[in-house]
Amino acid sequence: MLDFKGKTAVVTGAASGIGLELARIFAEQDMNVVLADIERDALDAAVDEVSAPGVEALGVVTDVGSGKSVAALCEATVARFGSVQVLCNNAGVYTGGLLWEQTEDDYEWLMRVNQWGVIHGLRHFVPQMIEQGDACHIVNTSSMASLCTLPFAGIYHMTKHAVLSLSECLFHELAMTAPQVNVSCLCPELVNTGIATSARNRPAELAEENVTDMQNMSMTAITDATAGSLAPRILAERVLQGIKDNTFYLLPPAGNPWRDTASTRLEDIRLVRNPTFAPPAI
Ligand SMILES: NC(=O)c1ccc[n+]([C@@H]2O[C@H](COP(=O)([O-])OP(=O)(O)OC[C@H]3O[C@@H](n4cnc5c(N)ncnc54)[C@H](O)[C@@H]3O)[C@@H](O)[C@H]2O)c1
Secondary structure, eight states, X not given: OOOOTTOEEEEESTTSHHHHHHHHHHHHXXXXXXXXXXXXXXXXXXXXXXXXXXXXXXXXXXXXXXXHHHHHHHHHHHHHHSOOOEEEEOOOOOOOBOTTTSOHHHHHHHIIIIIIHHHHHHHHHHHHHHHHOSOEEEEEEOOGGGSOXXXXXXXXXXXXXXXXXXXXXXXXXXXHHOTTEEEEEEOOOOXXXXXXXXXXGOOXXXXXXXXXXXXXXXXXXXXXXXXXXXXXXXXXXXXXXXXXXXXXXXXXXXXXXXXHHHXXXXXXXXXXXXXXXXXXXX
16 A cells, blocks of 8 residues: 555554554644544544644544444544544553452453454444445554563463464465455554553453562563563554555564564474573563
8 A cells, every 4th residue: 555645544552652653644644533542531642643734643542452442443543534544553451460369351352352453453444444335454562571471461462362373364365355454463663652651541350469479570671671562653654655655564563672582482393392581682
């Protein structure tokens, strides 16, 4: 897809971090932009910021963990702009700790936002895009966590592995049935965003309880690791280029330490070797 002007992009998790930067870069292409997020005040501020002469921005408060909410997002988009050409299933949250100490609610929250968020996105938007018949592109935000397995962040890794495999299967299915709809999977390295404070949007019915030392340690680690890391703008540029080039795997450049960690895991599997502990040297 090379012609962005006048087309419509939908971004989930658009009120902060990578999603906000995606909304900005799509607006710079003179696209209509639909910003979807669960955090109302931040969403309103993002819509105000992205709106500009020649750019129509629509904010839709959305919980990506709810099929009804994502269906309403698709309906609101089509009602306002008539069609949708780019969908970024980007909203995601993080928590960490030891797998056997984390609560059912920890699992439920991450699976609901990180996995079901992408599932609801594709179930509601793909039929709309196929019906339109024009060139479209879906970008699912996974993580380099989908290509390796590190301790103390197991639920997050699991959900991001699911996003990658779902995206690969979607790629094959669309290539065979509706090749005008393309797919990319964004696998960022560490990015300086609000992800370490994901719990700000954790639903009350899945509230954190009895936070363990390992959970605290994991949250401190992600706070330290993301602070001062890559600017979200780099990711937005990577996505834009990926859509232009129709690249599926949107990865950090060769030589990035996360690529080495991912290669080690792939090599473990190829050689039927037990998992190597090879965190990125960052
Ligand atoms: N920051 C990183 O280092 C990093 C690395 C790899 C992948 N990612 C992924 O990038 C994506 C964006 O995260 P970010 O780093 O920009 O974090 P962020 O916290 O800055 O932005 C995430 C946005 O998602 C929204 N959100 C949370 N729950 C939601 C829900 N149920 N429905 C709708 N919106 C919801 C939040 O309000 C927030 O605006 C996530 O999928 C994350 O897993 C981030």
